[in-house]
Amino acid sequence: MESLLMRDDSSTTLPSAGFGISDDSVAPITASGGLISDSCVESVFTGDVSMRMQPGHTEARTGLLHTSPPLGGFAAPLNDNPSVHIPEEIVNRDQYSKYLIPNLGPFSMPCLQELPPKPMALEMVRETFQNFNPIFPLFDEEEFMNEFDEKYLRSSPDDPTWWACINVVLILSHRFRGRRSLDPSYDNMRACGYIHNALSVVSQLSITSGSLSAVQGLVGIAIVLQGTPNAGPSLVLISAAIRLAQSMNLHRGYLPNDNINERQREQQRRVFWIAYIFDKDISLRRRQAPAQDDDEMDVPLPTGTGSQNLQLSNGCCSLSILKSRISLAVIQGQIYKKLCSIHASRQSASHRAAAAQELCSLLSFWRSAIDAELFDLPTSFWKEQGGDYLMQRFVLRFTYVYCLTLVEPHLPPTAQLTPWDSYEVAASSQGTCIWECRKALSFLEFAPPTGYDCVWILIHPLFAAASSVLVHLSQNPLSPDAQTDLELVQPLIRLLEALAADQRRCSRSEESRRLERLCKELEGEARRVVNLLRGVGDVTTE
Incomplete structure (x- = not known):
């Protein structure tokens, strides 16, 4: 790296x-x-x-x-x-x-940021274990706290596994604080420095065999990079983490000679499955093959046993989110394999259509099995003090929407899925994909400023939702929802404009400019077709 x-x-x-x-x-x-x-x-x-x-x-x-x-x-x-x-x-x-x-340039490693005093660091560590870690139990709290007491005052890159892990925990704490703040600039800047601290030992982590902490460090860095304008390296890091986990047989079930107790085995399962989730998710977003083949693993799902605290500060159990993300990650892997891979591109359109129908059935089954609490999102999300639990509920739903947008274009015209009875649907019946996309875009009315990390985590699902709505509108310009749909995508366009206009080097993103250009092109074409057929004339977007 x-x-x-x-x-x-x-x-x-x-x-x-x-x-x-x-x-x-x-x-x-x-x-x-x-x-x-x-x-x-x-x-x-x-x-x-x-x-x-x-x-x-x-x-x-x-x-x-x-x-x-x-x-x-x-x-x-x-x-x-x-x-x-x-x-x-x-x-x-x-x-x-x-x-x-x-005299360092844009692609060089800056100096290291000093860690905070131990009392302040302890408070930040506790915040991470109260918010992020119960949802994605990457670390065992008791073991980490013992290491913290023993190693914190001697923290340095000379101990690369501990250095990476402590910086990841500090980053996650600043991310959580930033979401609760009206101005996240300070927390973003501090997190930025800790990210570079962690990146300074990536090469050592990648070749540290037999160390669960090395896997945790690589996975943690990949996770935090997803909340940055340039998340491309996260794919390399999560792939390295998977390969390192495989070298330790974390992808296997019980091995008779592993000489570890049940608590340690459970922590290994959790680390592997968290790596699996982000391997499938990041690879699908980047349209590149995941590192873990589903046919080459037999590790059991994580359980609620062990000393790891899976209770959030609001009393909710987070294990349901973890298992929901695991099952959705399995479907994400199948979407890539059957619709996005090179092998899939060589198949006939009818073969891909059949695969898309099968994947739609899987997504429908997955959706019906999800607790209503996880999917019913408050519109005041960005203003609430819900922490990572509420944000991860949004990520869960938006990831599901993203999967729908990838599958829907491959369906035959007659294979239109309709929402089930529990959905509150508009009078004009629409497919599940378009309905879900509209619902996702409606949350943008309450979107946070561009400085929040969750904006970068959700930007691709939001763009995919807007693209699906605009393409559908271009194909159905006489729809009674035409004007509503055009208004629905405006908050996303404004968000992309703000992201693309940010010229601070740490916020500059070629991807945001690309998404802004594509979104405006789709919106302009949809508006032109709608206005033309309604007799308004060819009106370009502002």
């Missing part, structure tokens, strides 16, 4: 400083001296360098911190930058000029 971010021809090293714990709750070791403004956020990604080093710290490590010149960058002596604090022992040497700090 680091090869994507740093050059391999490094010949420059710096004496490593101890990555100690800050005595100041807002004093990180970062690019450009801290993460306290939009311009400083940009520096995290561009790598404008100033590093506060801590020589002589009692916890200092003895290894070397390697830095690499960027693609097209150049190295500058330490003393050329007055903002750099240079250790006394380096300044006094005649050879100090050999210690160089590279």
